[in-house]
Amino acid sequence: MGESAVTVGAMHGAPMEPSPYAMQSKKLAMWLFIIADAATFGAILFAYGYLRVANPDWTRPFEFAPTIVNAIMMTVVLLTSSLTMVGAVRSAQAARKSASAGWLGVTLALGLVFTVLLLREWYVMIGAGWRLSRNPMGGSVLFGATFFGITGLHLVHVIAGVVALAVVAIKFNRDRLDAGHVETTGLYWHFVNVVQMFVFPLVYLMNAR
Amino acid sequence: MAEARQSADMKPYVVVWFGLILVVTVEVLLTYQHLPAGRLLTALLVLAFVGAGLGVMYFMRLKDERPLLLWSLIPYLLFALFMMDHIWPDALRLMHQRLPTP
Numbered sequence: 001m002g003e004s005a006v007t008v009g010a011m012h013g014a015p016m017e018p019s020p021y022a023m024q025s026k027k028l029a030m031w032l033f034i035i036a037d038a039a040t041f042g043a044i045l046f047a048y049g050y051l052r053v054a055n056p057d058w059t060r061p062f063e064f065a066p067t068i069v070n071a072i073m074m075t076v077v078l079l080t081s082s083l084t085m086v087g088a089v090r091s092a093q094a095a096r097k098s099a100s101a102g103w104l105g106v107t108l109a110l111g112l113v114f115t116v117l118l119l120r121e122w123y124v125m126i127g128a129g130w131r132l133s134r135n136p137m138g139g140s141v142l143f144g145a146t147f148f149g150i151t152g153l154h155l156v157h158v159i160a161g162v163v164a165l166a167v168v169a170i171k172f173n174r175d176r177l178d179a180g181h182v183e184t185t186g187l188y189w190h191f192v193n194v195v196q197m198f199v200f201p202l203v204y205l206m207n208a209r
Numbered sequence: 210m211a212e213a214r215q216s217a218d219m220k221p222y223v224v225v226w227f228g229l230i231l232v233v234t235v236e237v238l239l240t241y242q243h244l245p246a247g248r249l250l251t252a253l254l255v256l257a258f259v260g261a262g263l264g265v266m267y268f269m270r271l272k273d274e275r276p277l278l279l280w281s282l283i284p285y286l287l288f289a290l291f292m293m294d295h296i297w298p299d300a301l302r303l304m305h306q307r308l309p310t311p
Contacts, residue, residue, distance in 0.1 A: 021278045028278075035282045039289045046293040054303035064241075072237060079229050082268050086222045190268040197260040200233070201253035205240040 030184045034191045037157075041195050044153060045202055048146040052206075059139030060207045067121065071204040074117045078158075078193040081110035085186045092182035097173055100182060104169035107189065111162040118155055122148070143207075150203055157192045164188065225267040232260040 021028055052058050062068055088103035129136030130144050168185045171177040236256050239249060266272040271279055 020275075021281075022275055023278075031278065031282060035286050038286055042286075042290045043293060046290075046296060050296045050300045053297070053300035056304060068237070068240075072233065075233055076230065079226060079233070082264065083219075083222055083226045086268055087219060090218055187269055190264055193268075194261045194264040197229075197232075197264065198257045201236050201240075201257050205236060205253060206246075206250065208240050 024180050024184075026180065026184050027187070030187045034187060037191065038195075041153070041198070044150055045198060048150060048202070051140075051142045051146060055140040055142060057139045059135055059137050059143045060209055061137055061143070062204060062208045064208065066124075068204060068208055070117055070121055071200055074114050075196055075200045077110050077114045077117070078196045081107045081114070082190050082193045084110065085189045089179075089183050089186045092172065092179035095179070097175075100179075101169050101173045104165050104172075104182070108162055108165040108169070111158055111165065111189075114158055115155065115162070118151060122151075147203060147207075150199060154192070154195055154199055157195070161185075161189050161192050222267060225263050228263055229260050232256050232263075 019025065019028060062071075084103050084107045088100050088107060091097075091100035091103055125147075130147075132145050132148055133141050135141045135143055164185050168177055168181055172179075172182055236253055239252050239256075242249075244252070
């Protein structure tokens with residue numbers, strides 16, 4: 001490889017070196033972000049665990065129907081969206097733009113379904129008197145803080161992912177982004193769904209009646 | 210022909226999806242077995258890590274990347290999570306302290 005090919009686009013005196021991970025920079029950056037975000041979610045779940053163990057009057061308010069059933073539906077919806085995201089990435093890598101855009105659209109729709117299900121659950125809980133600092137059942141007020149905090153943080157990530165999916169789907173269809181962008185967005189989406197694998201048992205099932 | 214190849218490519222991921230649904234099913238069934246809290250928590254955490262591992266290795270395709278990536282990322286995360294475990298003695302102290310309600 002000629003030196004000019006190595007240094008095209010580089011700053012003066014800075015030759016480009018191949019990545020030791022043999023991947024595009026944006027993909028490596030996404031992996032690094034995912035690990036940092038995983039530590040963040042780990043910290044908030046540890047904080048929830050600490051508060052729960054330290055408070056003897058912890059409330060366990062979730063009935064099987066409708067709350068646990070709703071949580072199961074949310075989890076299955078997100079897991080299915082991971083499967084459709086795989087379809088989108090593989091279609092993009094096979095240069096099948098319209099198929100990839102279709103898969104991305106289905107993934108985005110499933111993300112919106114999750115959002116609606118969670119917001120509906122929040123609406124019912126707030127209507128029953130739950131707040132960040134209020135427990136209508138008389139137990140520890142920290143239940144509301146941890147529940148809304150953890151599910152809210154996850155919801156923000158899901159909504160950000162939905163927006164990213166829409167942008168990538170439109171721009172990939174117009175050849176302004178490539179398959180690498182679809183794959184990188186897919187990494188983020190799968191991470192958000194992996195987080196649900198911890199939120200569901202720790203926040204919902206451990207608080208089931 | 211292209212569709213047949215695509216569906217064959219998706220087959221491993223469909224299998225992983227069924228595995229994750231199975232993990233969720235087992236978690237729900239265990240929850241209603243009236244297990245002691247500690248045992249239930251341990252079982253749910255193990256299942257959560259199994260599900261997360263399947264998602265990371267297959268959906269995120271970490272198993273297809275260079276081993277250097279896995280060794281660069283995962284040990285740090287496990288170390289950070291392990292260090293957070295130092296909060297439990299204080300939580301258990303507060304649990305046993307049982308201050309009266311103000």
